[in-house]
Amino acid sequence: MAGALEGLKVVELGEMVSAPYAAKxxxxxxxxxxxxxxxxxxxRARTRGPFPADSPHPEKSGLFLxxxxxxxxxxxxxxxxxxxxxxxxxxxxxxxLVHNVAPPEMDRIGLSYxxxxxxxxxxxxxxxLPFGLSGPYRDYQAEDLTIWCAGGVCVxxxxxxxxxxxxxxxxxxxxxxxxxxVHGATATMGAVIAALRDGVxxxxxxxxxxxxxxxxxxxxxxxPYLGAIATxxxxxxxxxxxxxxxxxxxxxxxxxxxxxxxxxxxxxxxPEWADWEIFANRLTRAANWDALKPMLQEYVGQHTVLELYxxxxxxxxxxxxxxxxxxxxxxxxxxxxxxxxxxAQPVAGTHKYPGAPVKYSRTPWEIRRPAPTLGQHNQEIFxxxxxxxxxxxxxxxxxxxx
Amino acid sequence: xxxxxxxxxxxxxxxxxxxxxxxxxxxxxxxxxxIRIETRTRPCVTRQLPPWPDNQMGLNRSGYFNQYNxxxxxxxxxxxxxxxxxxxxxxxxxxxxxxNNFAAGVMERLxxxxxxxxxxxxxxxxxxxxxxxxxxxxxxxVAYGPAQxxxxxxxxxxGYKGWPPMHAGFxxxxxxxxVHGAFAVLTAxxxRAKTGEGxxxxxxxxxxxxxxLAEGILEYTMNGREPERSGNLxxxxxxxxxxxxxxxxERIADVVIDQWVSIVCADDHQWLRLTRAIGKPELAxxxxxxxxxxxxxxxxxxxAIVNEWTSTRRVAEVVESLQAAGVxxxxxxxxxxxxEDPNLNARKYFVExxxxxVGVRKHCGMPWRMSATPCEVRAxxxxxxxxxxxxxxxxxxxxxxxxxxxxxLGALE
Numbered sequence: 090m091a092g093a094l095e096g097l098k099v100v101e102l103g104e105m106v107s108a109p110y111a112a113k114x115x116x117x118x119x120x121x122x123x124x125x126x127x128x129x130x131x132x133r134a135r136t137r138g139p140f141p142a143d144s145p146h147p148e149k150s151g152l153f154l155x156x157x158x159x160x161x162x163x164x165x166x167x168x169x170x171x172x173x174x175x176x177x178x179x180x181x182x183x184x185x186l187v188h189n190v191a192p193p194e195m196d197r198i199g200l201s202y203x204x205x206x207x208x209x210x211x212x213x214x215x216x217x218l219p220f221g222l223s224g225p226y227r228d229y230q231a232e233d234l235t236i237w238c239a240g241g242v243c244v245x246x247x248x249x250x251x252x253x254x255x256x257x258x259x260x261x262x263x264x265x266x267x268x269x270x271v272h273g274a275t276a277t278m279g280a281v282i283a284a285l286r287d288g289v290x291x292x293x294x295x296x297x298x299x300x301x302x303x304x305x306x307x308x309x310x311x312x313p314y315l316g317a318i319a320t321x322x323x324x325x326x327x328x329x330x331x332x333x334x335x336x337x338x339x340x341x342x343x344x345x346x347x348x349x350x351x352x353x354x355x356x357x358x359x360p361e362w363a364d365w366e367i368f369a370n371r372l373t374r375a376a377n378w379d380a381l382k383p384m385l386q387e388y389v390g391q392h393t394v395l396e397l398y399x400x401x402x403x404x405x406x407x408x409x410x411x412x413x414x415x416x417x418x419x420x421x422x423x424x425x426x427x428x429x430x431x432x433a434q435p436v437a438g439t440h441k442y443p444g445a446p447v448k449y450s451r452t453p454w455e456i457r458r459p460a461p462t463l464g465q466h467n468q469e470i471f472x473x474x475x476x477x478x479x480x481x482x483x484x485x486x487x488x489x490x491x
Numbered sequence: 492x493x494x495x496x497x498x499x500x501x502x503x504x505x506x507x508x509x510x511x512x513x514x515x516x517x518x519x520x521x522x523x524x525x526i527r528i529e530t531r532t533r534p535c536v537t538r539q540l541p542p543w544p545d546n547q548m549g550l551n552r553s554g555y556f557n558q559y560n561x562x563x564x565x566x567x568x569x570x571x572x573x574x575x576x577x578x579x580x581x582x583x584x585x586x587x588x589x590x591n592n593f594a595a596g597v598m599e600r601l602x603x604x605x606x607x608x609x610x611x612x613x614x615x616x617x618x619x620x621x622x623x624x625x626x627x628x629x630x631x632x633v634a635y636g637p638a639q640x641x642x643x644x645x646x647x648x649x650g651y652k653g654w655p656p657m658h659a660g661f662x663x664x665x666x667x668x669x670v671h672g673a674f675a676v677l678t679a680x681x682x683r684a685k686t687g688e689g690x691x692x693x694x695x696x697x698x699x700x701x702x703x704l705a706e707g708i709l710e711y712t713m714n715g716r717e718p719e720r721s722g723n724l725x726x727x728x729x730x731x732x733x734x735x736x737x738x739x740x741e742r743i744a745d746v747v748i749d750q751w752v753s754i755v756c757a758d759d760h761q762w763l764r765l766t767r768a769i770g771k772p773e774l775a776x777x778x779x780x781x782x783x784x785x786x787x788x789x790x791x792x793x794x795a796i797v798n799e800w801t802s803t804r805r806v807a808e809v810v811e812s813l814q815a816a817g818v819x820x821x822x823x824x825x826x827x828x829x830x831e832d833p834n835l836n837a838r839k840y841f842v843e844x845x846x847x848x849v850g851v852r853k854h855c856g857m858p859w860r861m862s863a864t865p866c867e868v869r870a871x872x873x874x875x876x877x878x879x880x881x882x883x884x885x886x887x888x889x890x891x892x893x894x895x896x897x898x899x900l901g902a903l904e
Contacts, residue, residue: 093678096685114671118678137727139710139718151709202862221860224834229814230761234723234731235821238753241829243733246660248651256733257751257823259723260659261648267703271670276859278677279496279521283864285684287493291863299840299858302829304666306509307540310554312826313853314542318743320825321660326541330637332646332656339656341641345536402632407622409638411646411656414711414718417701425627428698429712441712446699447675448624450605451690452682 092119093452097281099185101125101160102167102176102200104133106233106266107217107297108189109156111274115185116159117445117454123179123470124157124461128164128489131463132157141437147463148436152263154460155442158432162461163470164491168198172490178475181208184284185277187215189269192227202292212290213280217273219265221296236265240301245308247321257321268304269297327371328378329353332411333389339411340397342385347371352404357388434459467491493864495522500680503579503586504528504563505603507535509636509662510696511592511620512559513669518588518676519562520857520866526564526586526882528579529875531904532571538875544849550875551848557872558854561842566883567876570601572902579603581887584611588676592620595631605691614689616679620672624695634696636662643700648707650720657720667703668696723753729786730765730793731755733823734801736809743827750806751823754797754813761818762786768816769800846871879903 097120101112109124109132116122126132134153141149166172180186190200195216202214216222219231220239237243237259248255273295284290302309307326308319329342329350344350347370354363362368362384367377374381389397394410401408410416417423418441430444445454471477471491485491500523504515507529519525529535537556544552566582568575580602583589589608591598598604598619608615619625622634622642640646640659650657672694683689701708710718725731732754739748756762759782766774774780774796779789786793801809806822813820822828830853835841842856857866883889883897897903 093675093682095682097681114674115678118675137706139706139713141713143714151713152706155705155709220834221838224837226834229821230817230819231821232728232731232755232757232819234725234733234755235753235819238733238751238823239821239832241824241826242659242661243753244751244823244825246649246658253749255651256723256735258649258651258657258660259733260663261645261718261720262704262706264703268667268670271667271674272858275517275670275674275677276521276861278674278681279866280861280864282677282680282684283494283496283861285681287864289863291861293862294860296838296840296858299835299838299856302835302840303855303858304513304661304663304670305826305855306661306665307537307542307553307555307558308661309826309829309855310558310852311542312830314544314554314849315546316744317542318746318748318825318827320749322749332641332658334655339641339646341638341646343635343638345635345637402629405633407633407635407638409634409642411641412644413647414644414707417644417708418711422623422627422629423698426624426695426698428701429708440709443701443705443708444698446671446694446702447618448693449675449679449690450692451688452679 090451090453092454093449094118094120097121097185098183099123099187100179100183102186102188102190104189106134106156106263107269107273108187109134110267110270111187111215111217111277112160113156113158114271114274119452122160124160124162125165125167125176126162126463128166128464128491131164146436154432154434154437157460159457160461161466161470162464163467164464166490167200169490171485171488173198175471175475177205177208180205180212183209183212184281185213185215187217187273187277189217192218192222206290210289211284213277213284213293214290215273215277215280215293215295217269217295217297219297221299222294233263233265234259236297237301239298240265241305241309242301244320250322250324253322265297265301268300269295272300272303324378325375328375328381329385331382333386335389335392335394335397338394340389340394341409341411342389343407343409344371345407349406352406353401356400356404356406360384430456432456432459436462464491495866496864497521497523500524500588501586502526502588502590503582505589505591505593505598506620507592508537509559509665510669511590512537513666514618514620514672514676515563515590516559516561517670517673520868522866524564525562526566526582526878527560527873529565529567530569531567531875532569534875549848554852557846557849560872561854561868562870563873564878564882565873565875566879567903569902569904572900574897574900575902576602578883578887578897580611582882583608583615585886586612587616587680589615589617590620594633595621595625614683614687616676616683616689618672618676618692618694620668620694620696622696624698625693636665639664639696639700642697644704644707645700648704648718648720651722652720654720664696664700668694668699671699724790727783728755728757729783729790730797732794732797734798736801736804736806748825752801752806752809753821753823755819757819759783764816765813765818768813768818769797771796842868844868844871847874876903
């Protein structure tokens, strides 16, 4: 069986997370993705770990290997005119070009939709950029942390009202990149579907800052609706929604709806304090969290994580454990669903990776090939596909273009 | 004017709370007609959560609901009545996509399992957005957005050095699952255009969230180690942090508002630029900070120096001077800062449409611009049941008297 995007041809000019993740989502769903990397150096993600045995090696980066599954890899210096000409050949027969080349660099090398559309009117070109392709921050320097902050999410996390002196806290990993990637892939698919209908492609300008500002739960609206600032030092709108310490680890205590709270009260043996006026509803429990927290902590501290998780779930209260990596890899549930996938790559060896984000009934998500080694498919793509002669390839290689 | 990408695509939207509605918001943004099936007997959780203008609660007044349901229609049906189920069947029969995030088995009990929907419309695309997925021993566990962050493993990786696990500060797995679900639906639409066949998609929020922490998972599968929590630090860049600036000059609701800035130097060149930008060029020759390894070893001292400089300045001033010097810096924006952000406003990111009960309020728009098939938010979040009559009569072919009959029965509650 073929993947959902079987037949879709994608060219990726991506570094680190955002554009590579967008292209990974498409590749894992069956699209053919040709990833272009800089000759010799490759994608910057290759320099980041984790590495097996902590030994850095460009073919062994866990982040790179994860983000580039199912792709064909070529090396090409698109900053040089001869290299750009090869990029144009690739774009001429592609359905999608997705990139995260910074706008000043786009200007320097002449990468623009206007230029590529002349070669291929059906092309969808997606630019996934920290602040988008317009606006006063267009040319700003940016890294994952600074974009996560600019999108308004980092300020929501940290030491809470008890520790206002601690800085806003980033969420683990490269989260701005992932959100730019998945929102960019979504917009790209919209444009691809429009291109099937209309017979013409277009340019899609995706802002990572906006992707993050789009997922702020109800917090953004506190300003336009109430003139209030919502940050980590404020009170939560409802409670309990907190991590508490159980006998043998951490458990997340969670009651969103009132019936869940009532079930939790029964689970705790209907303590007298649960009838106090100050805990009457989720809003007052939030206002009186100082008083409620020790009560809950006392109960939680007497039980193990597993007891709490399963007892709460049996009463339809959505508790969850604070999973460690070992918990995830050992989870019977995830094993039964076959979530983790083992991928063998010749240099890095065989490891387990996160697998499919969704399960399709008819068009399977599957790993058809591991991430490419640097320039692995140069001959196949440049020689066999584009028909560049052996002499020309040698020459480009000598000049460092490929 | 060109049509939006999903013009003519209809979604029978059984979702509620946040993950499902965030999925269908993407489809609405792309031009699909999204018809949310709601009931007054159990209104959407987000209709009952703040913020409400003047703190006056009302089902149509929540900023939370209004943010994530822009551009959608609301049809109220009470499934206790067979007539309501019949109306929903008619809706599915003329829809392209069916979405839901009910607990396992609910759609089947209502008669809207995938096989049922396929009988109503042979090429239907259906997605179920659940916490744990449709299969596996925990498939009927209850999941709520905030609890999915710790469940996913993100919490155990997030936190200040030496501190307990922390949250992400919001129900991150909800929108993340929703947008991954939207992407999957679009791939299925593409496939339907090529093959003529629909399909069923089983999305687990837990699994979508684990796709965001590959670095942590691979640290474990490659090296058998749980990564240590390290606050805002990064092993390959230094400085890499969030630093205090001057508080907001005015109080908001009688509270002093603290302000912070994020600063990152990705390499030695950027570190040199930073030393000049903060007026301490002598640091360039300071042995404690020459290389990444040096800066990582002396990171506390380094952060103290940066913090001393930022703490006497306003955020905007810090960002402008560091960006002018070529250093990555950005405000750690709160909601007020975001609403006033020059870049977001220049790009016309915010949507300000007149809503019958809350008037004109700023809402976040969509994170993309398309050059040929412009996408726009066509309407504010719907009032509950606002489109019931319109959908029943114009789309499903009920006469006015039939609608009145349904209403009298209570089927439209």
